[in-house]
Amino acid sequence: MSSSLLRRFTVGFAALTGLLGASLAGIRAAEAVTVPILVADVDSGKVIYAQAPTDPWYPASITKLMTTYVALDLVRQGKVSLDSMITISAAAAAEPPSKMGFKPGTQLTLDNALKIIMVKSANDIAYAIGETLGGSIDNFAAMMNETAQRIGMHDSHWYNPNGLPDPRQWTSARDMAVLARALIRDFPDNHDLFSISAIQFGRAVMANHNGLLGRYPGTDGMKTGFICSGGFNVVATATRNGRRIITIVMGQPSPRERDVKAADLFDYAFTQSAGWTSPTLDALPASALPQPPDMRPFVCGGKKAPAIEDGPGAISAPGSAAQLIGGSAANSPALAMAAFSNPALRSRTLPPRAPLQPIAVWIGRNPAEGQQILDAQAAEQKAAAANTRAAKLEAAKAKRIAALEAAKQARAERAERAKATKEAAKTAPKPAAKVAAKPARPLPHAASAYTATTAPSMPEAKPGKGLSKPAPKTAAHKQAPVKKPADKKASAEE
Template identity: 70%
Template sequence: MLTHAPLARLFGGLLGLGGLLAAGAAAAVTQPMLVVDVDSGKVLYGQAATDPWFPASITKLMTAYVALDLVRQGRASMDQLLTISPEAAAEPPSKMGFRPGTQITLDNALKIIMVKSANDVAWAIGENLGGSVDGFAGLMNETAQRLGMRDSRWTNPNGLPDPRQWTSARDMAILGRAILRDFPGNRDLFSISAIQFGRSVMPNHNGLLGRYAGVDGMKTGFICSGGFNVVASATRNGRRIITVVMGQPSARERDLKAADLFDYGFGQSAGWGGQTLADLPASPVAAPPDLRPYICDKRRPMPTDSDSAAATASAEAAQGNADNTSAQLMAASAPPSAALAFATMNSAALRNRALPPRAPLQPVLVWIGRDPAESAIAANDDGAEAKPVAAKPVRAARTKVATRPAAPAKPAPSRSIAATGATVPQPKLLARQTGKPPAAATAYTASHTPVIAGAGTKTKAQTKPTETKASDAKATPKPKVAAAKPAAKKTKDD
């Protein structure tokens, strides 16, 4: 049995990434890892499984469970509208950038937090379903206790840094099993490869989806204080396994370790013997470690919890060099029996190792309002943060003034003027109105009649029936048409 075998010393591994940590700073902090058979609850592999850890955005799994539980109880519905408050809109990224007052269905909100991991939307779920974020945090804690998550403390629904909020690998495995067991009709929510909002397509942050055969959920998370975390589920030959990996220095290393743990777990017996999640002993550690100085070195670019498949080949190779050094240092501290699950991590081949390319995305449409036809939606040019905008009113076209010279004298038949329903009067009537001969009056009036895009628009613009010079065209003022302003007040995005 490999339970609680100390495979890795996190700070020792980070020496390969930063290269500047003193040996004294490399404290014995073990990265939590856990592999569990979903049906039996049997622990297939574990280390530091009950140690407290900052959850980051895997918190949103608890947010989703509480929301789905409220729907099951009839206290909420998937099509009810949630309103984005100023407080929700002010949450830092990752976010959708919705303006205060924007409304979105709970169904779309859950899809967004599972794929985009939007902090503003998760905050709105908490406010709307719990009456306040504190009220929703109370529901999270009550639910955790009922499920047997004895190591968890929740204060917010999105996982942004809070020294009072932590969980454990064991508790997240319990939560993952509860989601799959209690809401089988909502399992697809945790395996969406991408969402489409307006013109923006946003892939799931889970780098295992579409890259490791059988992976069908669940959620990733990253903050500097907790490193890169993931709760993932995979199915092979009808057997489902949940893997939890926490505290990794990069998304790539997190994904590779999770894949190795899946390989190891599927190779183990699915029997009912052995240790279960309920059997795991309490941790002697009183509070989670703060990894900020090691994960987010100010001299290096800020790490991101993005799909590692988007990395270029050169970046992948460069990261591989660092990860290989990290793996060697970690494996050196592990006993031989524990190294089975990570045999490939202690290898020079790691620098060229990567998961397969991601399968084509299958985006799921999300929108604001109750129905996609209710609002016009726009996205940023980079597609990173999509923004909703109010439906634009139809603008009247700028008034065009004819400047052609007078035509030879011909009887002018009646002809329509665009969009107005008016007609050019006949020659005799024009002669009485203008005091000119019939033919000249017809040509003069036709050259001075504006073409208008919308009925009811008035203009006094007139020009002589002669060739227009470029200098005159620049000097001629253009009529202004005021567009109706959207009702929603603009809010600066973070």
């Protein structure tokens, strides 16, 4: 390798490392986390670029690639077929989103189940695959671990088939590259499974969560994943001029940044040739980390976490690293990598998605049986809704009748109380009437207001005289005052 080319590689890798760590710039230096990145050639297994490739990481739904390998391997061995029926158990139906929401007891073919988990990333379907093919989730997880070791995955530990959070379940970027190569190598007839743009179930059309499909030219797989602890991950493959590249990007804070970084890595990788000095996937050194970092504080923080596997991907303005630096990237890897640190590039998105081409999926053994099941379920739902409405109407009617009866009863009780009160009033003994003080007989106009305190009696006769005169009239009776001698004035006022 010439010194000029080596210098360009050095500058390019330095620029790339600066960009890929930019999303974690807010983390304190003591808490810095290097997110795993890996770009490799599919045919040779040579590494084009690697950053923390063997560090343990929470895989999220890229776990479903491992589930799919185990299922296709069982088909290859003749133990099951793509027409084998997968049954949704109550435990599978209880798995959190993303999910199809099928009722317990629903059945579908393994072929349809695999299409659904690759496109919709349905956790209930992946769980049902594990239960049905393994007999139990623990048995299927053991099959996943045995298969991983056999195909050369050294950093992975599997405990469930759908990638929902489990602190014991992790993988590495290198292991996912090994798995992607094994899927392409061992099951060439099934590679279209990883590039379906959308599925259609009944009238519902569900687009693939992979934001590179239909946006980045040449993308032909594979799978995305998200949980708060692992961030937004993707295992992607793209082909250009007969050459296929694998890109793994993990721990990103959003689907857009994940998709754009993967696209820029593809742009860079297709300008490079993995020479004899490039390491192979097997030659990458083991990580010193004992367990994965928890990205939850940096990806989800205190906010509500995004719905698992529901990231819409990039859908805005076109543009690539090569286009935004004037087309010089194709001939200058160093410039292409340096362009990654450009803020305009970091904020860009990919072109709008090409029109979807949905693939039909169904429950039951075939579309006709699936339609019959859907019709029966629709009839049941309609009947249940009608019963619910009838029950509500009946309950409202009963409530009105009860209210009327209660009002009638209350009126009757009030009338009864009034009648009882009236009867009691009739039969009760009358209380003794108070004898009102007999008003004094009005005094004649000539009477005085002041009368004697003792009862009048006959005056005592004096010798030689007749009866005495009546008592003098008082002033209280408001009659004309009696003229009195002046010498008696003080006595009268007193």
